[in-house]
Amino acid sequence: MFEDLKPAPADKILALIGLYRADPRPDKVDLGVGVYKGRDGKTVVMRAVREAEKRLLQAQDTKTYLGLAGDTGFNTAMVKLAFGLGADMTRIRAAQAPGGSGALRLVAELLKRTRSDPTVWLSDPTWPNHMPVMRAAGLQIREYPYFDAASGAVRFDDMLAALRTASDGDVVMLHGCCHNPTGANLDAAQWQAVTDLVVERGLLPFVDIAYQGFGDGLEADALGLRLLAAKVPEMVVASSCSKNFAVYRDRVGAAMILAKDGGQADVAMSQMLSAARAMYSMPPDHGAAAVRIVLEDDALRADWEAELEEMRLRMLRLRVQFAEALRRQSNSDRFDFVASHRGMFSRLGLTEAQVERLRVEHGVYMVGDSRINVAGLPEDRMDELAKAIVSVLD
Ligand SMILES: Cc1ncc(COP(=O)(O)O)c(C=O)c1O
Numbered sequence: 465m466f467e468d469l470k471p472a473p474a475d476k477i478l479a480l481i482g483l484y485r486a487d488p489r490p491d492k493v494d495l496g497v498g499v500y501k502g503r504d505g506k507t508v509v510m511r512a513v514r515e516a517e518k519r520l521l522q523a524q525d526t527k528t529y530l531g532l533a534g535d536t537g538f539n540t541a542m543v544k545l546a547f548g549l550g551a552d553m554t555r556i557r558a559a560q561a562p563g564g565s566g567a568l569r570l571v572a573e574l575l576k577r578t579r580s581d582p583t584v585w586l587s588d589p590t591w592p593n594h595m596p597v598m599r600a601a602g603l604q605i606r607e608y609p610y611f612d613a614a615s616g617a618v619r620f621d622d623m624l625a626a627l628r629t630a631s632d633g634d635v636v637m638l639h640g641c642c643h644n645p646t647g648a649n650l651d652a653a654q655w656q657a658v659t660d661l662v663v664e665r666g667l668l669p670f671v672d673i674a675y676q677g678f679g680d681g682l683e684a685d686a687l688g689l690r691l692l693a694a695k696v697p698e699m700v701v702a703s704s705c706s707k708n709f710a711v712y713r714d715r716v717g718a719a720m721i722l723a724k725d726g727g728q729a730d731v732a733m734s735q736m737l738s739a740a741r742a743m744y745s746m747p748p749d750h751g752a753a754a755v756r757i758v759l760e761d762d763a764l765r766a767d768w769e770a771e772l773e774e775m776r777l778r779m780l781r782l783r784v785q786f787a788e789a790l791r792r793q794s795n796s797d798r799f800d801f802v803a804s805h806r807g808m809f810s811r812l813g814l815t816e817a818q819v820e821r822l823r824v825e826h827g828v829y830m831v832g833d834s835r836i837n838v839a840g841l842p843e844d845r846m847d848e849l850a851k852a853i854v855s856v857l858d
Pocket residue numbers: 498562563564565566591639644672673674704705706712716717
């Protein structure tokens with residue numbers, strides 16, 4: 465049965481982790497894997513989540529099935545987090561999903577079941593898992609230009625020009641905030657322009673929001689999503705708690721539908737849940753239950769928001785320090801964009817060969833497309849790191 469199988473290509477980021485672990489150099493620097501790390505390089509369990517888990521352990525007296533949509537309190541709290549307190553709950557439905565990836569797949573399966581068998585437009589570049597997940601659901605894929613590597617800016621005019629060629633009923637995937645892998649985001653005026661275009665052309669926005677609270681703050685990071693929600697008749701959202709609640713391995717996410725009216729929302733939800741039933745039946749409970757406890761309890765929520773804000777401000781500080789060190793070491797403003805980017809990632813614009821030299825000659829690990837995890841920047845060795853980067857430029 466298995467003799468004809470060829471090995472699946474290795475995941476580049478996972479392979480990089482292996483190389484990093486095997487590197488004996490004590491001063492090696494890990495800017496690769498996309499997980500938030502504190503100053504000591506550790507990814508901690510957040511205080512409020514730990515407390516919620518304790519409460520859960522004490523209060524939970526059954527582990528019987530919850531249902532296809534998972535924890536309904538969690539789903540409502542996640543909708544409010546994304547769409548805001550004024551969310552039009554009459555037209556929105558949500559299902560708990562196994563992580564943001566599970567939510568993406570669930571929404572993709574729903575889209576596949578619609579009459580138009582739509583094409584999904586992805587930003588170029590985008591998170592490497594977007595394409596496989598959309599393909600696995602059988603959707604057609606097109607790409608729109610997004611990032612100018614030379615300036616570190618969004619190629620906004622090119623993005624709009626490409627999306628103007630999309631057909632009525634096509635789906636546009638947008639990173640809600642903190643674009644992965646570039647860190648380059650749309651500003652409010654650009655979100656407004658995208659919203660106008662989406663309405664004018666009859667496109668369906670599909671917002672992937674995996675870093676809410678990592679960019680400009682919990683509310684500010686949802687600005688684009690909310691601008692869209694106020695104007696479009698329909699949209700879909702995949703959200704993840706992996707990063708902002710640091711519950712990576714517990715697999716916590718939500719798939720959301722905003723429909724034209726409550727009746728259509730119910731039908732779409734029933735199709736999404738039937739897709740869930742065929743894939744994994746019901747989502748894992750633990751992490752989502754802990755997140756729900758945090759979001760529903762004023763004190764725990766305040767503590768979670770405070771800790772998240774510390775993480776966000778730390779990443780912003782590191783961005784500024786790194787951009788300043790690069791300016792000193794390169795005597796140029798080439799890397800200034802790092803300070804204005806938001807979220808956990810920036811793409812430095814180095815070639816694969818330069819990235820490889822950084823790894824081999826300096827023990828600096830980043831993804832081959834020169835994406836760095838800002839949370840991994842070494843606070844006390846910024847100039848040393850900047851010097852190493854500048855040394856491979858020629
Ligand atoms: C853009 C984007 N979307 C979704 C996800 C989903 O992550 P998870 O499935 O771990 O929740 C990630 C994680 O890296 C991401 O970067």
